[in-house]
Structures are given as structure tokens and as C-alpha cells.
Amino acid sequence: MRNISELIENYLKRILQQSPGGIIEIQRNDLADEFQCVPSQINYVISTRFTLEKGYVVESKRGGGGYIRIQKVELSSRGQILNHIFQTIGEAIDQTGAEGLVYQLEEGxxxxxxxxxxxxxxxSRDALQIKLPFRDEIRAKLLKAMLIALLSP
Incomplete structure (x- = not known):
């Protein structure tokens, strides 16, 4: 049986795919009631599985009429993808950011x-056993080189 975080993630991804424009607005408490979990579980799923590195923009408004808006960022052309790669990676990137970008490209x-x-x-840290900040700089160079080679015509 899948855990509750996976169920919530899959549910949100499914309704995102079905929504026009790839944007959804949800009420955190309503979703928590639907999955019979605490609202902080919804926060956890959104903050860990719907990040910018993974291709999502999340916006929240607190209060009585509050909501959480999730938007899937679509990269449709090679130029957009390469531009996104260079912006995301920069001169250095940590392992979490790099894995998020790889996840986004794989999912897309x-x-x-x-x-x-x-x-x-x-x-990975295991392969790049170098002290920081050099490890993040080398990771950025490797990641750019590999992605450019894979994504170039």
C-alpha cells in the first residue's frame, strides 16, 4: 500500500493534468478532510514534492478564504528548456536542486x-567526494555538460 504522501501527490498531479492551463487552487483543510490526515501533511507534500526545481510554482494565501495555488511550469521548446537549465544551475548547484531539475526533465x-x-x-555526493563549495561548482559543470549533450539536436 502506498503511503499517504504518495496518494496526495498523485491526486494533485492527476487534477493538475486535467485542469485547463495546468493550474489548480485547493483548500488545504478540505484536502486534509478528504484524505483523513492533518493539514500539515498537505503542507509537507506540497513543500517537498511541488517545488520550483521539480517544475511547479506554488502560491498560498492564508486566512478565511485562503487557498494554495499550484501551477505546472511547462517547458515546450528546446530553447526554453536550455534557458531553464542554465538559470536553474548557474555557477553552482547543490544535490537537492540538481536532482529536482533531473526529476523535472525526466517527468517532462x-x-x-x-x-x-x-x-x-x-x-551524487558519493561520486563527487570534494569539499564544498567546489563540489557544487563541479556538479553544475557536469550537469550542464550532460544535459546539453542529451538535449542538443
Whole structure:
């Protein structure tokens, strides 16, 4: 059986796919009631699985009529994808940010599951046993080189 976080994540992704424009607005308490969990569980799922690195923009408004708006950022052209890669990576990137970007590209079918696994292995802390900040700088260079090679025509 899947855990509650996976169920909530899959539910939100499913309604995002069905929504016109790839935007949804949810009430945190209503969703918590639906899944019979505490509202902080909803916060946890959104803050860990719907991040900018993974291709989502999250906006929240607190209060009586508050909501959480989730938008899927679509990268439709090679130019947009490469621009997004360079903006996200910069001169240095930590492992979490790098894995988020790889996840986003894999989920968007820009790279295969096998390619994603190879990239994750190459940019991991285990493979890059170098002190910070050099590790994040080398990870950025490796990640850019691999993604450009994979995504170039």
C-alpha cells in the first residue's frame, strides 16, 4: 500500500493534468478532510514534492478564504528548456536542486529514466567526494555538460 504522501501527490498531479492551463487552487483543510490526515501533511507534500526545481510554482494565501495555488511550469521548446537549465544551475548547484531539475526533465519526458539515473549517479555526493563549495561548482559543470549533450539536436 502506498503511503499517504504518495496518494496526495498523485491526486494533485492527476487534477493538475486535467485542469485547463495546468493550474489548480485547493483548500488545504478540505484536502486534509478528504484524505483523513492533518493539514500539515498537505503542507509537507506540497513543500517537498511541488517545488520550483521539480517544475511547479506554488502560491498560498492564508486566512478565511485562503487557498494554495499550484501551477505546472511547462517547458515546450528546446530553447526554453536550455534557458531553464542554465538559470536553474548557474555557477553552482547543490544535490537537492540538481536532482529536482533531473526529476523535472525526466517527468517532462525530455530525458529517459535511464539517462536520469546515470546523471543522478554522476552528480551524487558519493561520486563527487570534494569539499564544498567546489563540489557544487563541479556538479553544475557536469550537469550542464550532460544535459546539453542529451538535449542538443
Amino acid at each position: 519526458k525530455q530525458i529517459s529514466s535511464r539517462e536520469a539515473n546515470l546523471i543522478r549517479a554522476a552528480i
